[in-house]
Amino acid sequence: MTGVAQxxxxxxxxxxxxxxxxxxxxxxxxxxxxxxxxxxxxxxWQFGEDFIGDKYDSSxxxxxxxxxxxPMDCDGHGTHVSGIIGARGPQVQGNDxxx
Numbered sequence: 358m359t360g361v362a363q364x365x366x367x368x369x370x371x372x373x374x375x376x377x378x379x380x381x382x383x384x385x386x387x388x389x390x391x392x393x394x395x396x397x398x399x400x401x402w403q404f405g406e407d408f409i410g411d412k413y414d415s416s417x418x419x420x421x422x423x424x425x426x427x428p429m430d431c432d433g434h435g436t437h438v439s440g441i442i443g444a445r446g447p448q449v450q451g452n453d454x455x456x
Contacts, residue, residue, distance in 0.1 A: 377442055381435030383407065383428040388436060390444040395427060401443055 365371065386395045386402045394400035410423035411431040430436045 379435060379439055379442070381438050382432035383430035383435045384439045385430045385433075385436040386427075387429075388440075390447075391436070391439055392445060401445075 384391065384402065384405070386400075386405075387393055392401045395402050405428040407425040407428045410421070410425055412421040412423055414420055428435075
């Protein structure tokens with residue numbers, strides 16, 4: 358439909374060596390479609406930071422900034438975006454609305 362598969366085949370592209378940075382609400386790296394891992398050999402999630410933490414409220418006059426050790430998603434949007442970019446599928450059968 359978009360011609361991406363044809364372009365990938367024609368130019369011999371498979372994504373090897375590509376790194377993508379996502380600045381969002383985090384990522385549920387435990388999700389099976391996203392590798393179910395964190396910083397282990399062969400895992401797609403080798404880097405990541407939590408800059409503000411789960412208690413942050415942008416509508417607050419005094420937002421609490423307490424970063425966590427890992428960028429685990431606290432909202433779901435970052436996991437959804439990450440799934441669009443790099444889901445490995447089909448690890449989950451049926452409708453999985455968490456990505």
